Amino acid sequence: MFNKIAAGFILDYLKRFNKYPFAAEAGGKTVNIGTGKPLFKIIFHDDIPKARLLTSTSLALGDAYIDKKIELEGDLFTALSALLSQADKFELKRRSLSIIKLLNPSESEKNQKKEVSSHYDLGNNFYKLWLDPTMTYSCAYFKNEGETLEQAQRDKVHHILEKLYLKPGMTLLDIGCGWGYLLIEAAKQYGVEGYGCTLSKEQYQKGCDRVREAGLEGKVHIELVDYRDLPARGKTFDRLVSVGMLEHVGRKNYKLYMQTCSKLLKDKGLFLLHYISGADEVSANPWIRKHIFPGGTIPSLREIIFDSYEKDVGFMVLDVESLRRHYYKTLMCWYQNFQKVRDQVMADRGEAFCRMWDLYLCGCAAAFELGNVDLHQILFSKGANNDLPMTRWF
Numbered sequence: 001m002f003n004k005i006a007a008g009f010i011l012d013y014l015k016r017f018n019k020y021p022f023a024a025e026a027g028g029k030t031v032n033i034g035t036g037k038p039l040f041k042i043i044f045h046d047d048i049p050k051a052r053l054l055t056s057t058s059l060a061l062g063d064a065y066i067d068k069k070i071e072l073e074g075d076l077f078t079a080l081s082a083l084l085s086q087a088d089k090f091e092l093k094r095r096s097l098s099i100i101k102l103l104n105p106s107e108s109e110k111n112q113k114k115e116v117s118s119h120y121d122l123g124n125n126f127y128k129l130w131l132d133p134t135m136t137y138s139c140a141y142f143k144n145e146g147e148t149l150e151q152a153q154r155d156k157v158h159h160i161l162e163k164l165y166l167k168p169g170m171t172l173l174d175i176g177c178g179w180g181y182l183l184i185e186a187a188k189q190y191g192v193e194g195y196g197c198t199l200s201k202e203q204y205q206k207g208c209d210r211v212r213e214a215g216l217e218g219k220v221h222i223e224l225v226d227y228r229d230l231p232a233r234g235k236t237f238d239r240l241v242s243v244g245m246l247e248h249v250g251r252k253n254y255k256l257y258m259q260t261c262s263k264l265l266k267d268k269g270l271f272l273l274h275y276i277s278g279a280d281e282v283s284a285n286p287w288i289r290k291h292i293f294p295g296g297t298i299p300s301l302r303e304i305i306f307d308s309y310e311k312d313v314g315f316m317v318l319d320v321e322s323l324r325r326h327y328y329k330t331l332m333c334w335y336q337n338f339q340k341v342r343d344q345v346m347a348d349r350g351e352a353f354c355r356m357w358d359l360y361l362c363g364c365a366a367a368f369e370l371g372n373v374d375l376h377q378i379l380f381s382k383g384a385n386n387d388l389p390m391t392r393w394f
Contacts, residue, residue: 003027003047004027006026006027006047006050007026007027007028007029007044007047008027008029009050010024010026010044010047010048010053011024011026011029011031013053014033014042015031015033016086016089017033017034017082017083017086017089018033018034018035019034019082019085019086020034020039020082020085021033021034021035021036021037021038021039022034022038022039022040022041022042022079022082023038023040023041023042024041024042024043024044025041025042025043025044026043026044027044039074039078039079039082040072040073040074040075040078040079040082041072041073041074042070042071042072042079043070043071043072043073044064044069044070045068045069045070045071046064046069048060048061048064048069051096055096055099056090056099056286056287057089057090058090058285058286058287059099059286059287059290062287062291062359063287065355065359066291066352066355066356066359067352068351068352068355076358076359076362077332077335077362077365077366080359080362080363080366081366081369081370084363084366084367084370084372085370087372099286102286102289102290103284103286103289105294105295107249107250107251107252107253107295109226109228109229111295112199112226112248112250112295113199113226114294115248115293115294115295115296116199116200116248117199117200117201118294119292119293119294120198120199120200120202120203121200121201121202121203122202123202124179124202124203124205124206126345126348126349129337129338129341129344129345130334130337130338130340130341131334131337132148132149132150132153133150134150134153134154134157134181135178135179135181135206136153136156136157136178136179136181136182137178137179137244138156138178138243138244138274139156139244139274139323139326139327139330139375140152140153140155140156140326140329140330140333141153141155141156141159141323141326142155142326142329143155149330149333149334149337152326152329152330153181154185156326157181157182157185158185158189160182160241160243160272160274160377161182161185161186161189161190162394163270163272163319163377163379163394164239164241164270164272164379165270165388165389165394166186166190166191166192166239167190167191167192168190168191168192169191169192169193170190170192170193170238170239171192171193171194171195171237171238171239172186172192172193172194172195172237172238172239172240172241173194173195173196173197173230173237173239173240173241173264174194174195174196174197174241174242174243175197175227175240175241175242175245175261176197176198176227176242176243176244176245176248177196177197177198177203177207177222178198178200178203178207178243178244179203179206179207179210180196180203180206180207180208180210180211180220180222181210182241182243183195183196183207183211183220183222184210184211184214184216184220187214187216187219187220188214188216192219192238192239193219193220193221194219194220194221195220195221195222195223195237196220196221196222196223197222197223197224197225197226197227197230198222198223198224199224199226201224204222204223204224207222208222227245227257227260228256228260230260230264231260231263231264235264236263236264236265236266236269237264237265237266237269238266238269238270239265239269239270239271239272240261240264240265240269240270240271240272241271241272241273241274242261242271242272242273242274242275243274243275244274244275244276245275246273246275246299246304247275247276247293247296247297247298247299248293248295248296249297249299250295250297251281251297251299251303254299254303254304254307255307255310255313258304258307258308258310258313258315259310259312259313261313261315262312262313262314262315262382265382266382267382267383268381268382268383268384268385268387269381269382270318270379270380270381270382270385271315271379271380271381271382272377272378272379272380273304273376273377273378273379273380274375274376274377275299275304275375275376276298276327276373276374276375277298277299277300277301277304277373277374277375277376278298278299278300278373278374279300279371279372279373279374280300281299281300281302281303284296284297284298287359288360291356291360292356292360298373301320301374301376304378305317305378308378308380314382314383315380315381315382316380316381316382316383316384316385317378317379317380318379318380318381318388318392319377319378319379319392320376320377320378320379321376321377322374322375322376323375323376323377324368324371324373324374324375325368325369326375327368327375328365328368328369331361331362331364331365331368332365334361335358335361335362335365338357338358338361342354345357
């Protein structure tokens with residue numbers, strides 16, 4: 001419940017987000033913010049402590065939405081786009097001990113395995129409900145207007161595999177291989193021998209099942225192992241790929257990650273890195289860290305390019321491509337799919353879980369559409385490779 005002072009503070013605080021018009025209601029009072037007809041209305045049913053708003057606005061408002069202390073009249077994507085377009089006003093104003101701990105987790109193997117499991121081991125049946133049949137949980141590649149999500153995910157995988165310039169008999173390592181679809185396609189369509197590693201037990205089990213079902217047990221091998229433990233085995237590969245895994249490495253480990261990839265790649269080998277990139281080099285959004293990706297950190301393009309040229313890495317950059325708009329479209333497809341099965345998910349996991357995932361999928365879609373974050377594919381070679389075609393389109 002509100003008292004007049006608390007309601008007045010919240011309404012006054014929201015006036016800083018005045019780029020787009022919206023209405024806000026608290027304690028029985030409604031104000032219009034911005035100029036023009038309101039695009040949506042935020043209704044506060046309960047107080048949000050001043051200290052929480054000033055510590056992290058995104059965490060305070062996001063948690064309140066999950067707990068139904070906030071309701072929204074209007075379209076969620078429109079509201080999030082309007083607010084996230086003013087992301088500079090969400091900066092942390094104070095540093096509480098809980099926020100410091102959230103933004104500075106341990107980047108040890110043990111803790112990162114726990115963090116990965118918290119998200120990817122929610123259950124294969126859960127992800128199967130709203131992902132496409134390929135079970136691909138990363139940015140798709142929409143080659144043609146009106147293309148389905150499934151076709152766009154297949155196109156993405158082959159977009160990557162074509163960049164790697166694969167030849168029959170080559171070996172391909174997928175670091176963070178998910179449910180194994182890319183490796184299966186590489187073995188079937190390009191005649192390579194595939195190796196994958198993951199920290200998710202659910203993904204490992206499903207990936208192994210898919211390999212058996214495809215009759216590729218002698219051609220595709222998936223293991224439940226940390227990428228940092230692979231060089232000790234002494235095996236190197238003709239090609240490396242990593243899709244959507246770098247976000248879990250941690251800022252302190254970027255150089256170690258690149259060094260490890262170099263050790264695993266043969267001279268003249270190619271490495272395709274597909275990852276979400278940030279416009280800055282600050283810690284991740286506190287709400288995402290708390291609820292969706294514990295420990296998740298988004299590298300900038302500068303950081304990864306810089307580390308790739310270190311002497312003990314020895315990579316050369318051949319190509320950089322942005323798929324930002326493709327990820328916006330992918331996330332909107334996931335959000336729409338999630339809405340179709342929302343009642344089923346709610347019955348299994350509760351309304352708070354569904355509201356959290358609504359906010360996650362819609363908020364990320366808005367962030368990509370606005371350009372707050374990007375998606376880059378970088379193609380590296382280990383040392384100079386003069387055997388590749390002269391044009392960028394292999």
